Amino acid sequence: MYGGVEFRDYPDADNIGIMDHGCLPMIADMHKYGIRIDVPFLQSLSQRIAAIKEDNETIVGALIGNYQYRNSKGSYEPFKIGSRDHLSQLLFEELKIQGDTPIPRTPKDKRYEVSEEILEPFRESHPIVPEIIEWHSVEKLRNTYTDTLPLMVDSDSRLHTSFNATVAATGRLSSSYPNLQNIPVRTKLGKEIRRAFIAGQNMALVSSDLAQIEMVWAAHRSQDPTMLSVFRKGEDIHTRTTCNVFGLDYPEMAALIKSVDDKTATPDQLSRYAYFKQFQRLPCKTVGFGVLYGQTPEGLQSSLASDGVHWPIERCTKLINVEFFGVYPGLLRMLERDWATVKRYALCWDEFGRVRLVPEAKSVLRHIREEGVRKAGNHPEQASAQGNIKLAMAELTDIYRRMNRSAPCRPLLQIHDQLITEAHRSITQDVADIQAEILRNAVILSIPINASSDIGNCWAEL
DNA sequence: CCACGTACACCC
DNA sequence: AAACGGGTGTACGTGG
Numbered sequence: 001m002y003g004g005v006e007f008r009d010y011p012d013a014d015n016i017g018i019m020d021h022g023c024l025p026m027i028a029d030m031h032k033y034g035i036r037i038d039v040p041f042l043q044s045l046s047q048r049i050a051a052i053k054e055d056n057e058t059i060v061g062a063l064i065g066n067y068q069y070r071n072s073k074g075s076y077e078p079f080k081i082g083s084r085d086h087l088s089q090l091l092f093e094e095l096k097i098q099g100d101t102p103i104p105r106t107p108k109d110k111r112y113e114v115s116e117e118i119l120e121p122f123r124e125s126h127p128i129v130p131e132i133i134e135w136h137s138v139e140k141l142r143n144t145y146t147d148t149l150p151l152m153v154d155s156d157s158r159l160h161t162s163f164n165a166t167v168a169a170t171g172r173l174s175s176s177y178p179n180l181q182n183i184p185v186r187t188k189l190g191k192e193i194r195r196a197f198i199a200g201q202n203m204a205l206v207s208s209d210l211a212q213i214e215m216v217w218a219a220h221r222s223q224d225p226t227m228l229s230v231f232r233k234g235e236d237i238h239t240r241t242t243c244n245v246f247g248l249d250y251p252e253m254a255a256l257i258k259s260v261d262d263k264t265a266t267p268d269q270l271s272r273y274a275y276f277k278q279f280q281r282l283p284c285k286t287v288g289f290g291v292l293y294g295q296t297p298e299g300l301q302s303s304l305a306s307d308g309v310h311w312p313i314e315r316c317t318k319l320i321n322v323e324f325f326g327v328y329p330g331l332l333r334m335l336e337r338d339w340a341t342v343k344r345y346a347l348c349w350d351e352f353g354r355v356r357l358v359p360e361a362k363s364v365l366r367h368i369r370e371e372g373v374r375k376a377g378n379h380p381e382q383a384s385a386q387g388n389i390k391l392a393m394a395e396l397t398d399i400y401r402r403m404n405r406s407a408p409c410r411p412l413l414q415i416h417d418q419l420i421t422e423a424h425r426s427i428t429q430d431v432a433d434i435q436a437e438i439l440r441n442a443v444i445l446s447i448p449i450n451a452s453s454d455i456g457n458c459w460a461e462l
Numbered sequence: 463c464c465a466c467g468t469a470c471a472c473c474c
Numbered sequence: 475a476a477a478c479g480g481g482t483g484t485a486c487g488t489g490g
Contacts, residue, residue: 082485084469106469115470140471143484168480172474179482182473190472214474214479293478303478367475378479382474416474416480 002391002443005352012353019352019387020165022394026411027163027173029397033410033422034158035180035197038458039150042196046146049138049189056135057081063128067094081135087114091132097125117306141184145193152178163414169375170382171354171390173414181415183459197459203408204428204455207462208435209418211450212237213388214292214381220445221351221380224330231447238285244327245319246280282307287324291331292381294374295320335377342376343369350383388449389417392442399434403427420462428455 004018060081068076069086080086088111091097101121103112112118116133123129153159159178167174175181183197184190199205210216215237219227230240235250239257243250253276259265260273286303287295295303297316304311311319325332342348346361356379360372393414400421403409407424409431414420419439423431432453439451454462 080486084486108468110468113469136471140484144472144482148483167482170480172480174481175473176482179473182471182482184472186472290478293480295479296477298477300478365475367477371476374477375479382480418474 003394005387005391007351007443008349008353009351010353011347011349011355013355015352016171016354016387019354019390019394020171023390023397024165026393026397026400027165027414029400030163030411030413031160033412034154034156034160035412035420035422036200037149037153037157037159038196038198039153039157042146042150042193045192045196046142049142049146052138053135053142056131056138059131060128060135063131064090081132082139084114085111087132088112091119091122091126091129095126095128097122097129099125137187138189141190141193145184149178149196161413169356170379171350171386172382172416173386175413180413191460194460194462195458199422199457200408203422203424204457205412205459205462206421206423206428206431206435206453206455207418207459208432208439208451208453210385210388210439211452213385213417213449215288216445216447216449217351217381217384217388218292218331218334219447221384222328222330222334223446224328224334226328227331228447231450234448234450238281238288241284241288241324241327242276242281245284245323248276248280278307279309282309283311283319284324287320291320291324291335292378294377338377338380339373342373346372348376348379350380350387352384352387354383354387356383385417388443389414389419389439392439393419395438395442396435399438400431403431420459 003022005015005022008015064079067079067090069079069083069089070076079090091114092103092112103118105112116136119129119133123133149159159180161175161180162177163173163175165173184193197205215227216231219231226240226244227237230237236254239253240250242248243253256265256269256273256276259269265273283304286300290300290303297313297320300316300320301311301313304316338348342358342361346359347355347357349355356376358372358376360368361376363369363372393411396411396419400409400411407427409423409427410421412420412422419435421431421435432455436451436453440449443449456462
């Protein structure tokens with residue numbers, strides 16, 4: 001029993017009602033406090049980005065000369081880098097940068113696809129391509145984040161997002177006005193934006209996240225012996241998968257990884273590591289993420305291709321169906337049970353009884369049925385993982401409110417498997433310890449749940 | 463002029 | 475048909 005919520009092996013709307021109401025007070029606190037923004041820093045970032053964009057435009061302008069876009073009426077318009085229609089015509093009809101490589105068309109066959117994923121392989125084919133790619137990436141950052149967020153702060157430079165607990169079918173929260181659950185992290189320039197999210201005077205930010213939480217729930221639900229052993233021993237799941245698939249010795253590979261991390265690796269070790277990482281661990285890791293989402297061999301193939309690993313479809317099929325599920329046969333049996341439930345009842349539920357309806361599962365059209373099964377297939381893990389963090393939020397609310405009476409301690413953000421809190425410097429270490437501790441013990445499974453905390457002056461340091 | 467759909471990009 | 479689950483926001487293009 002966790003704050004009135006219990007495990008359930010049947011649908012139970014009352015149980016999840018208690019859970020969802022339990023985390024509302026913390027959501028209210030998060031909304032009230034808001035996260036502090038370094039507005040001048042964000043504005044300077046906007047300036048830097050504007051300079052990059054203008055350079056891109058100058059070069060593109062010089063390269064296209066007097067080219068103009070020809071619209072559907074046959075008349076000409078000035079070329080716009082931001083228009084997908086214009087890009088399709090310029091790159092694939094005028095310049096023909098694709099040579100004889102076929103380029104996919106948009107679903108309604110209006111034009112060629114011009115996404116970054118399509119353009120990237122032709123980066124070297126024409127000097128205009130990298131300029132266009134960069135223009136689009138920096139404009140995204142400027143329009144969505146650096147220009148917009150400063151307009152939304154209050155008089156204390158704080159940003160009060162709205163968390164919505166009634167949108168996502170799996171019980172996740174969503175965030176809007178602005179969305180603070182999709183702040184960039186992947187690229188160098190994007191991550192700079194996180195430097196603008198700062199702690200108040202004499203305070204620091206504390207972030208804690210649950211490690212591999214959906215995998216942990218999959219291990220618990222499936223009772224697959226190898227998965228259970230991974231989490232009991234505290235192994236890296238993807239490295240374990242890789243070792244079992246390719247017949248490698250786990251301690252040996254763990255030592256190799258450590259020697260590279262410590263920068264004590266010999267040249268021989270470095271090249272062995274490079275191969276291991278890209279051609280053995282990466283495919284296994286990709287499958288590990290993909291299987292819970294019902295990934296197909298084709299999906300795996302295209303995902304690997306964007307990381308420079310070009311595997312034939314047969315190899316992808318074998319990795320998923322033979323090798324991966326050979327390592328985790330219990331996981332496959334669990335997924336098959338879940339799929340059977342969906343096909344039979346057109347619904348499924350998580351470990352707390354949160355139901356997802358999947359009417360598509362009864363469609364006469366096979367592709368609609370399969371789509372329904374894929375959607376539902378991930379529900380038990382994603383929803384259970386949300387239950388995990390929601391129960392932790394409920395437990396932490398009063399602890400933080402009590403602490404906040406003597407020194408500032410304010411929950412700010414929830415990002416699916418992560419909680420970010422702002423606290424006075426005198427108590428940040430305590431908050432870091434408590435937050436991780438409660439995330440770890442909010443529910444007790446047959447394996448330990450791991451969580452860790454970071455402390456920093458800004459979000460980028462977390 | 464506004465509302466909406468499409469395609470794309472950002473996150474976990 | 476689509477091919478990987480869950481979200482939000484923006485620019486562009488179209489149609490009322």
